[in-house]
Amino acid sequence: MIRMIKKEIKELNNSEIGNEVAIMGKVIRKAPLKKPQIVTLSDGTSSIDVVSFSNNLEEIGEGDFIKAVGMVKENKGNIELKEKKIEEIKGDERDKIEKKINKIKKKERRINKGDFLIESEKLEAMREGFEKCASEIKRMIMEGHPVLVRHHADCDGYCAAMSLERAILPLIESKHRSKISALRYYRRAPSRTPFYDYSDAVRDITMINRDKDRVGDKETLLIITDMGSSAQSLLSIKKAKLYGCKIVIIDHHAASEEEDKAIKEIADIHLNPHTYGFDSNLTAGMLGAEVARMINKKVGNIELLPGLSGIADRSECEEMDRYLQLAKADGYDEEYLRKLAMVIDFETYHMRYMESREMTADLLGKNRERQDEMVKIVYPELEKMMEEHTESAIHYMQEIEKNGNKIGIINIKEASSIGYPGAGKIVGSVFSKLSEKGFLSVLGEGDGSVIFRISHNTDVTLSKIMNKLKREFPFAMISGGGHDKAGTIRFLSAEQSKIRDANIDEFTR
Ligand SMILES: [Mn+2]
Known part of the structure; x- marks a missing residue:
């Protein structure tokens, strides 16, 4: 007889490999495979794949509650359970587990409603919008939806996307308890145009459909930042919605009243300072950093980004001065940010459609040494290049x-x-x-x-x-x-x- 030890799923880490355990939870996904049969089980604390080579999961479907007894194994860096026995749970026991899951879920979804990164009346006036935006993003991540961040491929757009990325990736990793999940459930895509171009939307939907065999048939959270407020994005957004995307726009571009109305009608969330009577001086990079802090209080390494985005977008406002101070406290003076913004513009120009996750992260401060070297190597060349082009253009x-x-x-x-x-x-x-x-x-x-x-x-x-x-x-x-x-x-x-x-x-x- 097997000695079963009841465990919470979050307890199943590397040290449990080889042990026999029993876990209970709700089936949140069933893989479309005949053999082995795989379901993902969640008990609120975490989730795990339960694998059966003996057809014991035949009758089990999404939404069922089960008790699984089996051995903890490792497969390609992921912890999974190779089942020996499956039992469906019903009645009181089922209700108890469901209650527990819901309680944990509610806690998980909570956002950080503390102070903004800087003091600002404008940001306070936008607080409700910020909180709505952050809540929606966090809810989708914690419910296990895949995330796609579409951003304008300029320095501001990259800053906005990087803040969000630094907040989102740790949440995804903790939610799915694996490093691979950061690659499965998150993508970032730069856009050359300052709007959501239709061909980009078609690309995105192609990828989303392709990813479905890895992440299941779930709605995708599509965050569009530093673009998406104008009528030029409308058809693309409609198409993405048609294919089951939730649309969150975090942008600072101006649009006409008509356009604004049309975008607000179709997008699930549209955060834009113009809605509150403010202007583009609050950059996408600033908005993105504040949203990032709300969805993940522990987000690291974003202090540089709002100030950098403001330099790139030539922001002039009180908030800009405060974000510059924030960057300065992190070791970045204004002169350096100016150079860095130019280097980022140059580098990202050459990245084109690529996500280049590591290179981008380094440029935006993940590896400070490498960032410094890049500025040292590239900036003098750029300065010369810009000077020549500028002089010629003025000449003609x-x-x-x-x-x-x-x-x-x-x-x-x-x-x-x-x-x-x-x-x-x-x-x-x-x-x-x-x-x-x-x-x-x-x-x-x-x-x-x-x-x-x-x-x-x-x-x-x-x-x-x-x-x-x-x-x-x-x-x-x-x-x-x-x-x-x-x-x-x-x-x-x-x-x-x-x-x-x-x-x-x-x-x-
Ligand atoms: Mn911008």
């Missing part, structure tokens, strides 16, 4: 001065080359130089597109220009957007020259 730039107002127009096709730095970077860099000399705007003109960088010394904003163009050229298919003072507008090149004149007029009236 058309300067327009009217009524005492000055703007510059760069012909992208003529004055930028393929590869790094991209046109947006060059226009931004030229603008940084020329705004000091009184330029109100620098435009990067392409075929059917204009990149805008706009001075704070004028009340012209991108949305104002968009609205005007839409009115004046109703058939030119005006689209695009971004922030108030930086972004891209697209249109049919049939109206190229007229739109050009309208833009010049807007700044030089």
Whole structure:
């Protein structure tokens, strides 16, 4: 006769390998295999795969409560139970286990409602939104749903995603009690576009469907950050929802009232400072770090990220100053952050669609030594490269001065080359130089597109220009957007020259 020792599932670690134990819990998943039969059993404290080579799990389905007696084994780094006997549990005993599971679940889902990383009235005003967002993310993780973080592939987007990643991965590992689970249940995907492009959505859904044989047929938590607030993301979000994704958007991009309404209708959570009457100066990296702290109080190594994101996105606000202090206390001064932001931009440009989990983590402070080395090696080269591109672009730039107002127009096709730095970077860099000399705007003109960088010394904003163009050229298919003072507008090149004149007029009236 087997001597069974009743155990909680969380107690089954390496030291129990080879022991006979009895566990009780709820079947949360049944693998679609004939042999061996595998079910995942949870008792609230943790979960484990119960494996049967003798068809003892034939009658057992998801949602059943069972007692499993067997031997603790290790398989590819995971602890599992090779069963010898299975018994279904019913009645009072079942209710008792269910109660216990629910109690633990409730506790697991709890979020950290403590202070924000910095003192801020704006963040406090957004608190309810933050808590809703954090609760939903935590609930999904603790219920064992797979997570996909889609983020804009710029420094701000990476900062936001990395904060979340640093909070989410330990939760997933503890939830599933294995290192492999961090690879199974979590993915991060950078997006070149500042919106959720339809082809990215199709890619994501393909991956999600493919992953189902590893994680089961569960809803995926899709967190979209530093993008996703504009109408350009709408169809993609609808498609992802159609395939069973929960959509959480953490973004700081401005959108029109109409767009905002449409996004809020379809997304499960939409956290954006504009909803509260604030602006893009609260970056996605700042929002992401605060959400990260709420879902995981013990999250480490994120103090750098909000300040870094603010530098990259040129944030100017009280909160920014405080986040910079936070980074400084962690050993990062502003000058270093500026260099690091440029290096990250360069590195991530070359990562393209790859997740590059380790490299990204190092760049964002996991390995400080390597981070330092990267800045030392790459930054001087970058500085030189940017300087050359900027000077050339200025050389070929058309300067327009009217009524005492000055703007510059760069012909992208003529004055930028393929590869790094991209046109947006060059226009931004030229603008940084020329705004000091009184330029109100620098435009990067392409075929059917204009990149805008706009001075704070004028009340012209991108949305104002968009609205005007839409009115004046109703058939030119005006689209695009971004922030108030930086972004891209697209249109049919049939109206190229007229739109050009309208833009010049807007700044030089
Ligand atoms: Mn951003």
